[in-house]
Amino acid sequence: MENLDKLIYELIKLENETPWLELKHNNYTPNMIGEDISALANSAALYEKSYAYMIWGIHDKTHEIIGTNDNLQSIKKGDQELENWLRSLLSKNADFEFHTTTIENKKVGILIIGRATNHTVSFQKTDYIRIGSYTKKLQEFPSLQSQLWDRIRNSKFEERFAKQDLDFSEALNYLDYSAYFDIIGLPIPTDINSVLHYMMEEGIICKQDNGLFSITNMGALLLSKRLSEFPKLSRKAVRVVQYQDNSRLNMLKEDTGSKGYIVGFEGLIHFIKALVPTQELIKESLREEIAAYPILAIREAVANALIHQDFSVSGTGPTIEIFSNRIEITNSGTPLIDIKRIIDNPPKSRNEKLAALMRRLKICEELGTGWDKIVLTCEMQQLPAPKIDLYENSTKVTLYTEIPFSQISSEDKVWACYLHACIKFVQGEQITNSSLRNRFGLKPSSSGSISRLIKETIEQKLIKPLDPDTAPKHMKYIPFWA
Numbered sequence: 001m002e003n004l005d006k007l008i009y010e011l012i013k014l015e016n017e018t019p020w021l022e023l024k025h026n027n028y029t030p031n032m033i034g035e036d037i038s039a040l041a042n043s044a045a046l047y048e049k050s051y052a053y054m055i056w057g058i059h060d061k062t063h064e065i066i067g068t069n070d071n072l073q074s075i076k077k078g079d080q081e082l083e084n085w086l087r088s089l090l091s092k093n094a095d096f097e098f099h100t101t102t103i104e105n106k107k108v109g110i111l112i113i114g115r116a117t118n119h120t121v122s123f124q125k126t127d128y129i130r131i132g133s134y135t136k137k138l139q140e141f142p143s144l145q146s147q148l149w150d151r152i153r154n155s156k157f158e159e160r161f162a163k164q165d166l167d168f169s170e171a172l173n174y175l176d177y178s179a180y181f182d183i184i185g186l187p188i189p190t191d192i193n194s195v196l197h198y199m200m201e202e203g204i205i206c207k208q209d210n211g212l213f214s215i216t217n218m219g220a221l222l223l224s225k226r227l228s229e230f231p232k233l234s235r236k237a238v239r240v241v242q243y244q245d246n247s248r249l250n251m252l253k254e255d256t257g258s259k260g261y262i263v264g265f266e267g268l269i270h271f272i273k274a275l276v277p278t279q280e281l282i283k284e285s286l287r288e289e290i291a292a293y294p295i296l297a298i299r300e301a302v303a304n305a306l307i308h309q310d311f312s313v314s315g316t317g318p319t320i321e322i323f324s325n326r327i328e329i330t331n332s333g334t335p336l337i338d339i340k341r342i343i344d345n346p347p348k349s350r351n352e353k354l355a356a357l358m359r360r361l362k363i364c365e366e367l368g369t370g371w372d373k374i375v376l377t378c379e380m381q382q383l384p385a386p387k388i389d390l391y392e393n394s395t396k397v398t399l400y401t402e403i404p405f406s407q408i409s410s411e412d413k414v415w416a417c418y419l420h421a422c423i424k425f426v427q428g429e430q431i432t433n434s435s436l437r438n439r440f441g442l443k444p445s446s447s448g449s450i451s452r453l454i455k456e457t458i459e460q461k462l463i464k465p466l467d468p469d470t471a472p473k474h475m476k477y478i479p480f481w482a
Contacts, residue, residue, distance in 0.1 A: 004101045008108060011053055012063040019043035019130035020052035023060040026069050030077045032135075034086050037096055037113055037121065039128035039135040044115035046129070046148045050161050051232075056109040060133075067106030072098035087315070091122045092393055095232065095314035114232055115160075116152055118312035157311040158218035158353040159203065162230045168196055171205050171213045174230075175223045176263045180204075183262070183361045203353060217311070218354050222361075224260040236317040238268060238306070242275045245324050261306050265363050269299055275322050277401070292401040293327060294377030297386065300370040301397050303363050305331035307355045313393050325403070330396045339388045340462075341481065342371045343422035372426065374399075375419050382441035384408050385416035405440050405449075413453050416440075418462040421479045430466050430476035 017023055020043050022036060033054070040052035057068035077085040083098060095114030100107065120127045120138065127138035129148070138145050163174065169192075177195060180202075181188045189195050199205040204219030220230045227237045238257040244250035253275065257264050276298075278289045305318045310333025321328040336348045347370075349355040374386050384400040408416075420439050421431045429435075436450050437443070454477060457463050466476040 004099055004110065005103055008055060008058075008101070008103060008110060011055065012058055012065070014063075017060060017133040018047075019132070020047055020049045022054045022130075022133070023058040023063065024054065024056045024068075025059065025066060026056065028056070028070050028072070028075055028082075030075075030082060030085060033082070033111070034089055034123040035126075035128050035135050037086065037090060037094060037111070038123040038126070039130045040113045041094060041096075041116045041121035042127060042138065042148055043130040044113065045117070045120075045151050045155065046144065048151065050115060050164070052113040052115070054111040054113070057103075057107060065104050065106055065108065068109055069107075070109070071100050071107070072109045072111065073100065089124050091119070093117055093119060093312040093314065094121045097231070112231075114314070115155075116148075117155065117157060117160075118310075119152060120148065156353065158216060158351060159206075160217050161206070161214040162217045162220035162233055164208065164214040165212045166214065168192070168205070168213050171215050172199075174215060174225060175199075175204070175219065176225050176260070177204075177223060179263045180223060180361070202357060218357065220260065221354070222260045222262040222357065225263070226258055227260065228258060235315055236309070236311070238264075238302075238318045238320065240268070240271060240275070240320045240322070242322040243324070246326075247323075248321075262358065262361050262363060265303075269295070269302065272298055272302070272320060272322070272327075276327070277324070290381075293383070293399050294374075294381055297374045297377045297399055298327065300374050301327075301329045301386070301399065303358070304370055305329050305395075305397070306363075307351060307358055308335065308349055308395075309333055310350060310393070316394075325401050327399045328396055329399075330394055332394050334390050334393075334395050335388075339390065340418075342388070343375065343419065344426055344479075344481070372423065375423050379420065379423070379439050382439070384412055385419045387412065387415065405442060405446070410456070414457045414460055414462065417453055417457040418479065421457075421463045421477055425478050425482050430478050431463070432476055 011021055014021065020040055022040065036054060040054065044050070044052040056072070057066060058064070059066050072082070075082040087094070093116065097112050098109065099112065100109045102108070128135050129138040129141060129144055131141070138148070172195065177199060178188055180198070196205070199219070200207065203216055204223060206214045206216060208214055217233065220227070220233050221236060224230060228234050240255045241251060242253040244252050255271065257268055259267070273291065273295055277292045302320065309318060309331040313332035316332050319330045333350065335342070336350060337345045378386055378399070382402070384403050387398040389396045389398070416439070417436060420436060424431050424435065433447050433450050433454065436454065437446055442450065454463070461480055463477045464480055466478050470476070
């Protein structure tokens with residue numbers, strides 16, 4: 001981390017320890033560190049600080065640099081590294097990192113802890129708080145507990161600061177603001193104050209009470225020239241991995257994006273497109289290369305992963321894994337709507353400001369039509385339906401290459417039938433045996449197989465007949481919620 005020495009010198013200038021700063025010499029008791037991470041993260045939120053700190057090698061009374069014996073990165077709890085042990089017992093929103101440096105020829109360790117976001121940070125399912133220079137259980141202080149929850153509920157990730165106390169020119173140096181003006185179709189203002197106006201109106205840069213400026217998390221995530229210059233956000237960079245076949249055994253390529261989402265989005269899509277296999281079609285004596293996946297579907301799925309990720313889940317960012325038969329796009333967090341209503345429900349994001357700005361800057365579609373386009377483009381290429389898998393703290397969307405109907409699993413066929421019904425319904429139509437055959441590229445002779453698929457989808461209560469009294473030959477179907 002850059003300027004670590006400067007940060008430590010600034011912190012030890014404080015007269016005393018604070019609820020968001022603790023100084024130690026050689027005490028590395030694992031349980032104590034876990035409780036203090038919880039307490040300091042919660043106190044940082046309570047006192048509206050972006051970070052809290054534990055520093056080893058500093059006298060807690062005189063603030064003299066006395067050095068420490070151990071290295072945080074090398075300490076173990078049993079057979080586990082300390083960091084892994086702590087992360088297994090802390091709540092998922094705990095955000096911290098260890099650093100070790102040498103100051104005045106003495107070893108100093110520092111633990112930088114992000115403030116609690118979305119909910120309190122707990123250790124072994126217990127919340128802690130700092131009372132003066134002491135760590136206490138939060139439940140013992142009901143008034144502080146209420147204040148803390150008010151702070152957390154009213155705090156939005158996008159609005160918090162990624163970098164603070166900058167001159168405006170310094171702030172602009174971190175951002176590729178020209179990309180913003182290019183996308184909205186305006187010439188870059190020649191007057192620096194006009195640039196400031198736009199950046200502040202969009203919530204990319206904020207003016208502080210002391211007259212200096214801060215770059216918000218939203219500004220850094222979307223417009224940064226180099227995400228690595230924002231240590232707490234660098235883990236949110238997009239990671240792309242290509243594998244040799246259908247497993248994760250042999251990795252061919254790996255790349256982690258260095259730019260903000262808006263600045264690097266088109267380059268990211270071009271990079272993915274270059275790794276995706278293509279097939280050659282001959283039309284009217286002309287050869288045409290067709291990507292194995294609809295590029296529009298990839299674009300929308302990646303944009304959704306960026307917009308809807310849960311930033312309170314630390315240590316992870318959007319991941320795109322390319323296999324020979326599928327693409328898996330994973331982001332932290334789970335959708336705020338039922339995935340069975342992904343087609344017809346209006347869009348809903350936990351990151352409303354970020355989502356609004358990304359839509360305005362044309363990274364994704366307006367009005368929640370992204371999933372319509374993903375499903376439609378996959379149907380047009382007669383590919384298996386895109387699949388959504390939900391886990392405890394993440395969502396994975398899978399796009400498949402062409403698979404023969406006979407080799408698609410029963411579960412995936414039913415899901416494809418249901419999504420086909422949803423798409424037809426929002427278009428004012430209904431599915432039929434014929435439309436579902438066409439969706440899979442099957443001949444009329446396969447009508448029996450399609451009838452069985454429709455029956456199975458009805459049994460799973462995903463679709464229903466439009467008119468149960470219609471003759472079987474003319475039967476039409478709609479989603480269960482229609």
